[in-house]
Amino acid sequence: MKWHVLHPLWVxxxxxxxxxxxxxxxxxxxxxxHGRNFTYGYHRLGSIQDWKDFSxxxxxxxxxxxxxxxxxxxxxxxxxxxxxxxxxxxxAVNHPGxxxxxxxxxxxxxxxxxHAQLGYPNSNRGAMPGIEDRRHRxxxxxxxxxxxxxxxxxxx
Amino acid sequence: MTCSRxxxxxxxxxxxxxxxxxxxxFVFLSTEEAKAAVxxxxxxxxxxxxxxxxxxxxxxxxxxxxxxxxxxxxxxTRMWVERYIFTKDGKLHIDSPMGGRxxxxxxxxxxxxxxxxxxxxxxxxxxxxxxxDNPPCVQVCPVGATYQTxxxxxxxxxxxxxxCAYCIMACPFGARxxxxxxxxxxxxxxxxxxxxxGLQPACVQSCAFGARRIANLKDPDDxxxxxxxxxxxxxxxxxYGTKPHAFYLGLDHDVR
Amino acid sequence: xxxEYVVHGAEWTVKQLFxxxxxxxxxxxxxxxxxxxxxLVAGAFVLSAMYHVFGQKDLKExxxxxxxxxxxxxxxxxxxxxxxxxxxxxxxxPLLTPHFTSAIAAFGIVITVxxxxxxxxxxxxxxxxxxxxxxxxxxxxxxxxxxxxxVYRTLTIGATDISDAAVHADHKAAKIMAAVGxxxxxxxxxxxxxxxxxxxxxxxxxxxxxxVIFILSAVVSxxxxxxxxYIVIMESKAFWQRRQGSTLEAHEIRGAEKDxxxxxxxxxxxxxxxxxxxEILDLIFRGYTAMxxxxxxxxxxxxxxxxxxxxxxxxxxxxxxxxxxxLPGRTIKRTALAVxxxxxxxxxxxWNVVIGGQAFSLSFSGYMHYEIPIIPHSMETLKEGVVxxxxxxxxxxxxxxxxxxxxxxxxxxxxxxx
Numbered sequence: 001m002k003w004h005v006l007h008p009l010w011v012x013x014x015x016x017x018x019x020x021x022x023x024x025x026x027x028x029x030x031x032x033x034h035g036r037n038f039t040y041g042y043h044r045l046g047s048i049q050d051w052k053d054f055s056x057x058x059x060x061x062x063x064x065x066x067x068x069x070x071x072x073x074x075x076x077x078x079x080x081x082x083x084x085x086x087x088x089x090x091x092a093v094n095h096p097g098x099x100x101x102x103x104x105x106x107x108x109x110x111x112x113x114x115h116a117q118l119g120y121p122n123s124n125r126g127a128m129p130g131i132e133d134r135r136h137r138x139x140x141x142x143x144x145x146x147x148x149x150x151x152x153x154x155x156x
Numbered sequence: 157m158t159c160s161r162x163x164x165x166x167x168x169x170x171x172x173x174x175x176x177x178x179x180x181x182f183v184f185l186s187t188e189e190a191k192a193a194v195x196x197x198x199x200x201x202x203x204x205x206x207x208x209x210x211x212x213x214x215x216x217x218x219x220x221x222x223x224x225x226x227x228x229x230x231x232x233t234r235m236w237v238e239r240y241i242f243t244k245d246g247k248l249h250i251d252s253p254m255g256g257r258x259x260x261x262x263x264x265x266x267x268x269x270x271x272x273x274x275x276x277x278x279x280x281x282x283x284x285x286x287x288x289d290n291p292p293c294v295q296v297c298p299v300g301a302t303y304q305t306x307x308x309x310x311x312x313x314x315x316x317x318x319x320c321a322y323c324i325m326a327c328p329f330g331a332r333x334x335x336x337x338x339x340x341x342x343x344x345x346x347x348x349x350x351x352x353x354g355l356q357p358a359c360v361q362s363c364a365f366g367a368r369r370i371a372n373l374k375d376p377d378d379x380x381x382x383x384x385x386x387x388x389x390x391x392x393x394x395x396y397g398t399k400p401h402a403f404y405l406g407l408d409h410d411v412r
Numbered sequence: 413x414x415x416e417y418v419v420h421g422a423e424w425t426v427k428q429l430f431x432x433x434x435x436x437x438x439x440x441x442x443x444x445x446x447x448x449x450x451x452l453v454a455g456a457f458v459l460s461a462m463y464h465v466f467g468q469k470d471l472k473e474x475x476x477x478x479x480x481x482x483x484x485x486x487x488x489x490x491x492x493x494x495x496x497x498x499x500x501x502x503x504x505x506p507l508l509t510p511h512f513t514s515a516i517a518a519f520g521i522v523i524t525v526x527x528x529x530x531x532x533x534x535x536x537x538x539x540x541x542x543x544x545x546x547x548x549x550x551x552x553x554x555x556x557x558x559x560x561x562x563v564y565r566t567l568t569i570g571a572t573d574i575s576d577a578a579v580h581a582d583h584k585a586a587k588i589m590a591a592v593g594x595x596x597x598x599x600x601x602x603x604x605x606x607x608x609x610x611x612x613x614x615x616x617x618x619x620x621x622x623x624v625i626f627i628l629s630a631v632v633s634x635x636x637x638x639x640x641x642y643i644v645i646m647e648s649k650a651f652w653q654r655r656q657g658s659t660l661e662a663h664e665i666r667g668a669e670k671d672x673x674x675x676x677x678x679x680x681x682x683x684x685x686x687x688x689x690x691e692i693l694d695l696i697f698r699g700y701t702a703m704x705x706x707x708x709x710x711x712x713x714x715x716x717x718x719x720x721x722x723x724x725x726x727x728x729x730x731x732x733x734x735x736x737x738x739l740p741g742r743t744i745k746r747t748a749l750a751v752x753x754x755x756x757x758x759x760x761x762x763w764n765v766v767i768g769g770q771a772f773s774l775s776f777s778g779y780m781h782y783e784i785p786i787i788p789h790s791m792e793t794l795k796e797g798v799v800x801x802x803x804x805x806x807x808x809x810x811x812x813x814x815x816x817x818x819x820x821x822x823x824x825x826x827x828x829x830x
Contacts, residue, residue, distance in 0.1 A: 002581035004539075004571030008532035011569065015528065023508045031509055035306060039513045040294050043303035047313035054349035057223045058358050082364040087215045091222045113213040113259030119272025120241075123279045124365060125211040133262065227417045236433045250430040250777055266429065292612060298516035299505040318505050319498020321420075321438040322516055328613035330432030330774050336417035339498045396612055412430070412775035 057091035060084065064092070071149050078150035088148065108133075111142040197306035200373040201346055202401035204380040204389070205282055207408075210367035212237055212280035214259035216359035220284075221257065223347065223358035225337075232333040233257065234344040235284030235359055240411065241270060242277040248410060256280075281411050282368060284359070285310060285331040285344035286392065286400030293323040293332060293343075302341065308401060309346045317341050328396045346370075371403075418792055420498065424785055429778035437770045437782050440796045442492040444766045445804045447604045447626065448633070448759055449489045452808075454601040455634005456482035457530065457593055459676065464533075464590035474672050478638040479537065480821040482597075483530050484812040489600075490523060492804050495795040515607040522603065526596045533589035535567070536582045538819055542567050543574045563818060601630040608765060615705030615776075616769040621694050628687040633758035635680045636751045639673060643748045673747055681737055684754065688730050691761075708776045716779065717771060721764050729757015 028044050035041025064085045065072040075081055086092055088110060089102040117130030137145070147155045220235050221228050237256030241249040241263075249265040260280070263270040291310050294302050301317035304310050312323075317340035324332040324341060335342035347357035351370070355361070360368045371380035383389070389403040392411070421436025456478040463475030494500050506520035542564045549561045571578075602623045608614070609622025646669075695713075698706060713721055736742075736750035767782050785797030794800060 002573070002578050004573060004578065005536070005581050005585045007569045007571050008528070008535055012528050012532075015524070019507055019524070022504070026504070027508050031300065035304060038511075040291065040304045042300040042509075042511050044300075044313050044316055047303070047311065047315070048305060050314070051311055051345060051348045052352045054224075054345075056350055056353070056355065058219060058361060060355070060361060080364075082366075084215075084362050084364070087219065087362050087364070091219075109258065109261060112261035113215070114211055116261040118260065118263055118278070119275060120278035121275065122277065123211075124209050124367075125278075125280065128211055230417055230419050231422060231433065232419055233433050238430075248777075250775070252430070252433055255433040296514045296516070296611070297511055298514040298519070299502075300509045300511045301505075316502070316505065316509075317499065318502035320493075320496070320516060321498075322514065322607075324434075324438050326611050326613055328774060330434050333434035333436075334420040334438070334498055336419045339420075412777055 055093075057093050058084075058086050059092040059095075060086070075149045078152065080149065080151055106141045106143045106148075108139070108141055111146075111148075115142075198374060199307045200401075201287065201307050201309060201351065202371045202373050202380075202384065202403060203284075203286075204369040204371050204384060204403050204405070206367045206369075206405040207279055207281050208406040209365045210237070210280040210282055211365060212239055212256065212260040213364075214256040215362045215364070216282060216368055217255050217257045219358040219362035220344075223350075224345070226342070227336050228257075230336045231255075232336065232342075234331075234342070235282065238281045238283060238412075239265075240277075240279055240281065240408065241265065241275055242410075243270065243274045244276045245274070250412065256282075277408075279406070279408065281404075281407070282359075283329065283331075283392070284402070285327075285346075286329055286398070286402040287344075287346060288401060289399035290397065292326045292328070292396070292398055296322045296326040298322060305348070309348050310343070311345055311348060312341050312343065314338055314340050328393050328398065329400070373401075418790070420792065423790075423793060424783050424796070426781040426783060427773075427778060428781065429773075430775050431773040431778040431780060432775055435773055435780065437767065437780055439766055439770065440496075440782065441784055441798070441801045442496040442796055442804070444759075444762045445492040445801055446489065446496075447601070447630075447766075448762045449485060449492065449804065449808075450601045450604055451626070451630030451633045451758065451762075452637050453482055453485040453489050453526075453634070454597040454627070454630040455632065455636070456485060456638050457597040457634070458631050459635050459638050459679075461590040461594050461597075462679065464587050465594065473669065474638060474642050474676060476537070477642055477821040478634075479530070479534060480815055480819050481638060481641065481808070481812055482634075483534060483819075484815055485808045486523070486527055486530060487811065488804060488807045491807060492800075493519075495800050495804070515603055515610055518599075518603045522596070522600050526593070526600050529589055529593045529596055533586050533593060534819060535569070536586035536589060539568060539571060539582055540574050540579050541820075543572050546572075560818075567818070598627050598630075602627040608769070613774065614769050615703070615709060615772075617765065619694055621690050622765075625687060625690045625694070628683050628690065629758055629761055632680060632683045632687055633755060635676055635683070636754040636758070639676050639680070640748060640751045640755065643673065643744060643751075647744070670744065673744060674742075677737055677742070677747055677750075680751070680754065681734065684730065684734060688726075705772075705776055708772045712768065712771050712779070716781075717764065717768055720760060720768070725757055725760035725764055728753055729760050730754075733757065 028046065030045035031043070032045070033041050034043065034045050061072065061084060068085075072085070075083075075085075086102075088105055090105075092102065093099060095102055112133060114125075114128055115130040116133050117128070118125060120126040142148075143155055145155055147153045214237055217233060217236055220226070221233060224234055226232065226234060231254065233255035235255070236252050237260075238250060238252045239256070239260055243249065249268075249270065251265045253260075263272060287304075287308055287310050289308070291304060294304055294310060298320065299316060299318055300313075302310065302312045302323055319334065319340055321334065321341070324334070327343075332341055332343040334340070347355070347359075350357055357368075357370060360370055369380045371384055372378045373381055373384070375381055383405070384403050387405070389405055390407040391400040391403060392407075394400065419436070421438050421440070424440060425436040427435075460475045460479040460482060463472055494503055497503055504520075506517050507524065510517035510520060512518070546561055546564045546568070549557050549564070605623035605626025608617040608626075609619055611617045698709065733750040733753040736746050736753070739746075770780055770782070772779055785793035788794035788797050788799050
């Protein structure tokens with residue numbers, strides 16, 4: 001038996017050993033099958049906590065009412081009561097901590113998102129009160145006349 | 157020596173393989189981990205999207221981008237709104253400018269201005285990741301960087317994804333993309349960081365019309381779950397067999 | 413957010429009509445190069461095996477060369493992937509945490525196994541040569557020769573017995589390696605076909621025929637490349653010898669051997685016909701069953717991509733070389749031309765599958781045009797543009813040149829092994 005023919009086999013085993021050993025070093029310990037099966041649950045367990053730790057930006061109306069009671073009360077009894085404050089003012093994050101004052105977006109484009117009458121029958125968009133952009137007070141900001149917090153009131 | 161060289165070689169190779177396999181299995185199927193994972197979850201989240209209510213304001217897209225740190229001006233998005241306009245001449249016009257991030261403020265589609273009088277039918281369809289029950293994107297990940305949590309939410313491990321884009325190619329709905337800053341695969345996470353704290357996903361909270369809602373399918377008292385189980389709902393592209401969990405009300409036959 | 417960001421794919425994708433917001437051509441030129449290179453690897457190895465396993469004596473010279481070329485091509489098969497990955501530093505993960513439900517996870521295992529087989533076979537074939545070289549260099553002086561001695565000594569891995577029995581054992585082992593290597597080489601490339609064929613989301617890719625078409629096409633390209641390289645190298649050597657006024661007799665200055673070329677050409681024709689038949693079958697079935705995707709597929713294949721598919725791939729890449737190879741009175745020059753066309757056809761097939769599959773949107777209502785970056789102006793456009801592709805094409809020849817210094821495989825006067 002010419003044993004030298006097995007030399008490549010020893011090299012192979014060494015390579016496989018290197019890969020497994022490398023795996024032990026480089027792969028995080030919590031990597032494995034978590035969940036229903038190998039197909040859909042093979043991952044690093046710590047990733048789930050990573051996602052839970054992602055920072056929350058939008059705080060919701062209940063956070064705004066604490067300081068901005070007047071505007072929120074006004075809005076609550078208007079036709080815009082279903083709209084989140086942060087939709088137009090941007091995410092609060094930890095306002096007033098990180099960001100002193102949130103944007104007050106008074107652009108026409110913001111209002112046109114809902115109120116540009118596009119003429120879509122049988123669609124909620126068609127049922128929205130709206131304007132033809134070219135025909136109604138062109139290039140003027142809507143908030144000049146309409147109070148965004150309570151649009152049926154005239155702006156001050 | 158009675159055995160031939162060939163036999164010896166075969167023997168040696170198979171012994172090596174056999175001894176390597178149990179070591180490999182040890183990595184995959186650690187007992188404690190498997191036990192903990194199989195424990196039944198109290199939640200299975202799903203989206204309930206009512207296209208009858210959607211007005212195409214795009215606030216959901218804007219909120220999603222801000223909440224989830226997807227660069228605002230980058231032409232990629234975790235969720236988007238599509239507009240469908242059927243004109244009376246039988247043509248269908250579909251668009252989603254910047255994913256509907258700025259809403260839809262005129263009737264211009266690919267440079268063509270559509271006269272409202274020519275419109276037979278038009279509506280909006282919000283879309284995103286369907287968090288399927290058999291997610292093909294998870295099946296094709298070569299390294300285990302994407303997975304499904306016990307609540308049914310499909311997530312990406314940013315520290316492990318190597319950016320091969322196989323998951324992006326495998327998603328029939330176009331929900332995935334490469335995050336332009338993180339340089340790994342990204343997609344809707346169901347705002348996992350919010351729902352695990354009892355908050356609503358950013359898109360759901362920002363919708364003033366109730367077109368986007370979430371349901372916990374394991375909670376029979378959840379009003380959205382009641383709609384899904386008692387009313388007629390549809391899913392997108394169900395022929396692919398992925399069992400999507402974004403349920404639609406008012407889905408038209410020609411929605412892509 | 414004012415951070416610098418790059419939307420991968422936006423640079424070279426032009427969208428037309430309705431395309432989902434996140435859709436871009438993510439798998440660009442490097443993913444075309446990858447199956448092309450693995451195809452060459454597989455084909456080169458199978459050609460070599462034709463001699464070692466199936467005893468095709470006429471292919472002896474070509475076999476040695478194609479074996480070494482197969483080794484030169486192997487790292488180049490991984491190169492396009494490294495250039496494509498968004499996180500190339502994580503490229504070893506398929507070896508560390510392979511998710512076997514994914515076809516790509518097979519890549520790490522298969523390329524490692526196949527690499528070991530090729531290395532082992534080369535070792536068995538060249539071991540005697542290493543030992544004789546060490547003996548020859550014992551009396552030579554100089555740093556370069558000392559270096560070569562060290563290299564050869566390492567390469568023997570301690571096996572220095574070159575008795576007849578030992579060399580005979582080497583030959584038998586080489587035969588076993590070649591036999592084991594054939595299915596491995598086929599798997600190396602077949603699974604690449606499975607990568608595409610199993611993506612149900614892509615209307616063009618999803619087909620059980622994909623892996624088969626890819627394997628056949630791979631063998632075609634491997635044989636073609638070996639034939640072409642062999643012809644070019646042998647003919648140029650003969651040309652230089654003639655120019656230098658060699659004193660050898662005319663019949664001794666030979667270029668590429670006609671018998672060798674003819675035998676290889678015969679195999680090439682068989683596989684070429686098989687590959688084309690399956691591709692045409694796929695096309696016919698699609699048209700006949702007319703699934704939802706057929707409208708947009710038809711408009712892409714018969715409209716936008718008509719030139720790419722029917723003219724460049726089927727006519728230039730298949731029909732013309734078949735004609736050139738089958739017409740009577742076949743010359744070396746005509747064969748070389750045919751083989752060049754075949755290689756082009758195989759490349760176009762990869763292009764039409766990869767890029768063609770991304771030419772239409774998942775919505776079936778829009779198109780994406782691929783504008784390959786030519787002059788790079790960023791890392792992305794360098795790696796995934798023409799420059800990156802050219803680097804991948806040039807690499808195996810550079811590696812072959814380096815390997816040839818230690819594993820000579822060309823020409824009769826070289827002291828290669830038997």
